[in-house]
Amino acid sequence: MRHVQTRKDSRRAAAVWSLALGETVVWASLYYLFAALLLVWERSLGWDKAAIALGLTLALATSALTAPLAGRVIDAGRGAALLGVGALVGAGLLGLLARVETLPAFLALWAAIGATLAATLYEPCFAFVTRTLGPEARPAITRITLVAGLASTLSFPVATAIADAHGWRAAVWTAAAAAAFLAAPLLYGGARLLEASAPATHAPAAAGENRAAVRAALRRPVFWALAASLPMMGLNHGMLLNHLLGILDARGVAPATAVLAASLIGPMQVAGRLALMAGGGGRRALGLTALSFAGVALAAACLYASGWAAWLVFAFVALQGACYGVTSILKPVAIAEALGHAGFGAIAGWLAMPYLLGAAAAPWAGAAFWRLGGYDATILAAFGFATAGTIGAALATRLR
Numbered sequence: 001m002r003h004v005q006t007r008k009d010s011r012r013a014a015a016v017w018s019l020a021l022g023e024t025v026v027w028a029s030l031y032y033l034f035a036a037l038l039l040v041w042e043r044s045l046g047w048d049k050a051a052i053a054l055g056l057t058l059a060l061a062t063s064a065l066t067a068p069l070a071g072r073v074i075d076a077g078r079g080a081a082l083l084g085v086g087a088l089v090g091a092g093l094l095g096l097l098a099r100v101e102t103l104p105a106f107l108a109l110w111a112a113i114g115a116t117l118a119a120t121l122y123e124p125c126f127a128f129v130t131r132t133l134g135p136e137a138r139p140a141i142t143r144i145t146l147v148a149g150l151a152s153t154l155s156f157p158v159a160t161a162i163a164d165a166h167g168w169r170a171a172v173w174t175a176a177a178a179a180a181f182l183a184a185p186l187l188y189g190g191a192r193l194l195e196a197s198a199p200a201t202h203a204p205a206a207a208g209e210n211r212a213a214v215r216a217a218l219r220r221p222v223f224w225a226l227a228a229s230l231p232m233m234g235l236n237h238g239m240l241l242n243h244l245l246g247i248l249d250a251r252g253v254a255p256a257t258a259v260l261a262a263s264l265i266g267p268m269q270v271a272g273r274l275a276l277m278a279g280g281g282g283r284r285a286l287g288l289t290a291l292s293f294a295g296v297a298l299a300a301a302c303l304y305a306s307g308w309a310a311w312l313v314f315a316f317v318a319l320q321g322a323c324y325g326v327t328s329i330l331k332p333v334a335i336a337e338a339l340g341h342a343g344f345g346a347i348a349g350w351l352a353m354p355y356l357l358g359a360a361a362a363p364w365a366g367a368a369f370w371r372l373g374g375y376d377a378t379i380l381a382a383f384g385f386a387t388a389g390t391i392g393a394a395l396a397t398r399l400r
Helices: 002-045 049-075 079-097 103-120 122-148 151-166 168-197 207-218 221-242 244-250 255-279 285-305 312-339 344-399
Strands: none
Touching (some): 002 049, 002 079, 002 103, 002 122, 002 168, 002 221, 002 244, 049 079, 049 103, 049 122, 049 221, 049 344, 079 103, 079 122, 079 168, 103 122, 122 168, 122 312, 122 344, 151 255, 207 344, 221 285, 221 312, 221 344, 312 344
16 A cells, blocks of 8 residues: 555656646746747837737737636646647747747737647646645645746746847747647646546546536635736736836846846745745635735835835845745635635636736736836836735635
8 A cells, every 4th residue: 555655656746847847848938938039029020019018918818718718628637638738739839920920910829829828827737736636736836836937037048048149030939849849748748647646536526516616606705806816916927027128128227137137036936935835834825825915016116116226126026036926826725725626627717817817918008007107107007006916815815
């Protein structure tokens, strides 16, 4: 019996490593690539910054609209196929993006890439892990995020270096190859291994049971408090991340230092997650979520004040990375804590929709605020969104 358990533990450890590496590659190639190449596209293609930013907005809007469907696929026991096929399709679309010549084609391809984000990023991955492992999911999610938190550290310097040396199309082709030949097999293989190590008590539930759980969740005030607070974080982080190089350029930060600052957000996410492992294991996820949202608001305040004290750029990086980074772990745990595990994939998918819609609006909103009042207006808006999210998350802890 002990030998069987040891084999299951070994399979689970290998599965988690595979999912962690797959998530790192898929985040770097399908998501962070946009922010890394935004200024390059503006210079090389001559298109308006707001028009280019609409690409990621469309991608995340498509991701939001397809997230509930992805959740139902996971609840039906097909999460491994969803993750693997999503990465393959994303790779193919990146290959088409590398050949694009017109703005309408650019925007259409990013809208299509959005469906692959709904199939591959943290929301579907962690919904799959939570449905597969139940209450044992948190350590696995934590380990995945500790590795995948380095995705931005990988994407920004690599994409920038390749674009500088060989052009942005070569950078996109490289991302496509990584998604196809690394992310897809790692995600599919890791998911199948995790299913093999899962406790029998956490097998997929009947479709009727899942639908009943979703209907019950929709009647609870805590669901709507979470649905209101999560998009505020999507707006905040999306605005600041996708416009960070422009924000720092406007503040007179040297390009190399700006790329360094953007690259450090990933390690700061890892640092925040390590701190959570060390000190937050026994605390309620909802309360920790509200606290992390407050830290994100403070980060925006530091970025605004960096116009007077340049060192506050790195205070922003530390707070934004650490506090936003832990929400990747806390979100699925908090949802399960508040609403239970039954129908979790679909419930998480419905809650991912407003979050992703907020993230979808973020690149365009950041550019719109920039037009209204420069990047100072963008930062102040991000601060306001983080504050509203903090209030909503605090309310959710009272309604649980």
